Amino acid sequence: MTTVLGIADLTVTYRRAAASALIGISLEVEAGEILAIIGESGSGKSTLARAIADLLPERTEVAGLLRWPGLEGGPRAGRDIGYVFQDPGSSLNPVLSIGEQVGEGARRHLGLSRRAADAEVLRLLTRVRLPEPERIARAFPHQLSGGQRQRVAIAAAIAAQPHLLIADEVTSSLDVVVQAAIVELLVELVRAENMTLIFVTHDLALASGIADRVAVMAEGRLVELGPVADVIAAPKAAETAALIAAHIDLTTPPLVGEAP
Amino acid sequence: MTEPLLTARDLRRTFTSGRRHITALDGVSLAIAPGETLGLVGGSGCGKSTLARVLTRLIAPESGAIAFMGDDWLALGGGRLRAARRHMQMVFQDPLAAFNPRATVGGVLADALRIHAVVPKAARAAEVARLIDRVGLSSGLIGRSIHDISGGQRQRVAIARAISVRPRLVILDEAVSALDVSVRGRILELLVDLQRETGVGYLFISHDLAVVRAVSHRIAVMDAGRLVEEGPAASVIAAPSSDVLAHLIGAVPRLTGIIRPERSEDRQDDAY
Numbered sequence: 232m233t234t235v236l237g238i239a240d241l242t243v244t245y246r247r248a249a250a251s252a253l254i255g256i257s258l259e260v261e262a263g264e265i266l267a268i269i270g271e272s273g274s275g276k277s278t279l280a281r282a283i284a285d286l287l288p289e290r291t292e293v294a295g296l297l298r299w300p301g302l303e304g305g306p307r308a309g310r311d312i313g314y315v316f317q318d319p320g321s322s323l324n325p326v327l328s329i330g331e332q333v334g335e336g337a338r339r340h341l342g343l344s345r346r347a348a349d350a351e352v353l354r355l356l357t358r359v360r361l362p363e364p365e366r367i368a369r370a371f372p373h374q375l376s377g378g379q380r381q382r383v384a385i386a387a388a389i390a391a392q393p394h395l396l397i398a399d400e401v402t403s404s405l406d407v408v409v410q411a412a413i414v415e416l417l418v419e420l421v422r423a424e425n426m427t428l429i430f431v432t433h434d435l436a437l438a439s440g441i442a443d444r445v446a447v448m449a450e451g452r453l454v455e456l457g458p459v460a461d462v463i464a465a466p467k468a469a470e471t472a473a474l475i476a477a478h479i480d481l482t483t484p485p486l487v488g489e490a491p
Numbered sequence: 492m493t494e495p496l497l498t499a500r501d502l503r504r505t506f507t508s509g510r511r512h513i514t515a516l517d518g519v520s521l522a523i524a525p526g527e528t529l530g531l532v533g534g535s536g537c538g539k540s541t542l543a544r545v546l547t548r549l550i551a552p553e554s555g556a557i558a559f560m561g562d563d564w565l566a567l568g569g570g571r572l573r574a575a576r577r578h579m580q581m582v583f584q585d586p587l588a589a590f591n592p593r594a595t596v597g598g599v600l601a602d603a604l605r606i607h608a609v610v611p612k613a614a615r616a617a618e619v620a621r622l623i624d625r626v627g628l629s630s631g632l633i634g635r636s637i638h639d640i641s642g643g644q645r646q647r648v649a650i651a652r653a654i655s656v657r658p659r660l661v662i663l664d665e666a667v668s669a670l671d672v673s674v675r676g677r678i679l680e681l682l683v684d685l686q687r688e689t690g691v692g693y694l695f696i697s698h699d700l701a702v703v704r705a706v707s708h709r710i711a712v713m714d715a716g717r718l719v720e721e722g723p724a725a726s727v728i729a730a731p732s733s734d735v736l737a738h739l740i741g742a743v744p745r746l747t748g749i750i751r752p753e754r755s756e757d758r759q760d761d762a763y
Contacts, residue, residue: 271671272642377535406535406698411742433671436744463746477672479701480745481728486683486705487528 234300235395235427236260236283241295243275243282252278254451256295260395265421265428267438267459269474270448279448280399280431284312306395310340313388313426317400319380323372329356329383330368336390355386359416378409382416389420396421399431414441435474439463447471495522495558496659496692497579502545502555515541516552517716523660526686528693530707530724532700532739538716539696543664546694547581548572560659577607580653584665586645590637596623596648597633600655607656618655626651626681643674650678654685662694667702679706700739704728712736 236259243253253275260266270276281287283297285308299305306312316322324332333355334348343351349368356364359382372380381401388396398417402410418441421428432438438445438459445462447455447470454468466472504516515538523529533539544550546557548564557564560578567575583589590599600619604610610618620630626647632640637648646666653661663682667675683706685691697703703710704724711721712735719733731737 271673407700407742407744408534408738411744434744435672436746439747440744460747473673475746477676478746479672479676479705480743481701481704481740482745483701483705485707485724486679487686487708 232264233262234259234298235262237296237298237300238283239296239298241279241282241293241297243278243287243294244292245278245288246290246292250451252451253282256453258446258453258456260427260429262394262427263425264443265418265430265441267442267445268429268431268448269433269435269438269445270470271433271474273450274448275451276431276433276448277399278451280314280397280429283429284308284314284397286314307340309336309393310391311393311395313391313393313396315381315384315388315396315398315401317403319377319384320372322384323380323387325372327371328368329370329372329375333368333383333387333390336387340391351390352386355390356383358389358420359383359386361386377405378413381405381409381413385413385417385420389424389426392424393426395427395429397429397431400433402437403433410437417441435463436478436480447474494524496525496527496560497546497564497694498522498558499546500556502542502552502557504541504545504550504552514716516545516555519555519713519716519718521711521718521721523692523694525659525692526690527709528686528695528707530703530710531694531696531713532698532703532710533713533735534698534739537713537735539713540664542713543581543662543694543696547579547662548576577656578659579662580656580658580660581662581664582646582649582653582666584668586642586649587637589649590645592638594637595633596628596635596637596640599637599648599652603652603655609656622651622655625654625685627677643670643678646670646674646678647681650681650685654689654691657689658691660692660694662696664696665698666695668697668699675702682706699743700728700736701743712739 239257241253241256242251244251256279268276268279302311330352334352337343337351338348352368353364356367361367361379361382402413405413430438430442442459444457445459446453447468449470455462455471462471463475466475500520502516502519506513506515519542531539545552562575597619600622601615604615604618619633623630623633628644628647637645667678670678695703695706707724709722710724710727711718712733714735719735720727728740731740
């Protein structure tokens, strides 16, 4: 397997923070894999995703090495890495039409003319399975539902045909049915386009359903990394075991009986 | 079934946005018995939060009736409404937005005890300490600002405030949805323990069917302003009759690679 990204001893400390948000992270991301990064609030999982995409705030202290084999001069944001954020309500520009935002990546990075970009926008909106792409392209973000906005954000992120897509808690503000549909879409896109996906989530079960490997974060450290089935069947870290124990699904014994 | 604590009949409520009319409640009827948890599930925009707001009289329905503790709940006003409100408490998803931002943990609880005259003034501090202990928080938090504690601790304070006035019904609207899973489990156990101790009824609203099932005796499923099915938790999930519920069941993420032993039949009886 080829390595897309090698991370060596990455430590990140935010400005004025007492403790480091990431401490000595080392891992390799393989081409074509779905790598889930999971952990609870404050575990450092989003910091890791942002560090990879070079989206950390200015004056953040970063030590360690990010190696990008095959990308001379490192990745270009938006071109080589697509990033989908948790809240498409704030990541999309409220005063630009959906068509302009989705088309920007294709125009800027692929050098498409406005006319070609318009056609590409319709293709992308269809690709993320939005109904009536012509109407959606003319709409503004506030006119769409949360799930539709997240599909638009995915279309914009893949517009420049990046090799690596980072999805950072992209389903956390959606209800479970919409969540399932968005996750299915991401997996289908990534597999069909031969992309690599880094899927950041607090939901181990959600990750277990789609990921090839899972990286478990706790208090800024990478506490476990391995194939998803191995990690779930035989967790090595106490933090992973705790996440598994806290999982609730329809086979979990209920806390109450039938009638009071 | 015992005499219901709360019954709602044919509640209707529409909202107007521009020229569009949205029917948030389209003839909703339900009942909750003392000591019972009714779980309410449905997707975004199905009307479940509107139902919570109508039941707590934060907004008025256009038609329909609500009986609570034997009273015509929608007809109550003035002092009688204030007195009855004590018995219907609410816990929201985001407790930070539900508290006075300048409040302290102890102040939040003392206010509730004072307003509803739950205990004599001299006993108030001891009752605050008892409540803090009951929801599993350390007494060292009593003087802390509501801002300076974690999300899980804050939700415990919200629960302590809700139970401080010894209500008959607590409406929990996505009360555990924003919590980390490790914290979520302990909060759910706390809610179930409190119910066994005090006989409080819960309306537990969430889009997360697995969580609803874990704590509910009965489950009601909502879609486009209507209750589309309702019944005992286990049988509703075993044999869904609506598409909405079938979709909700299909969307529950499962841990792959883990097989739980089948639950034995007597386990459920042990619970009571």
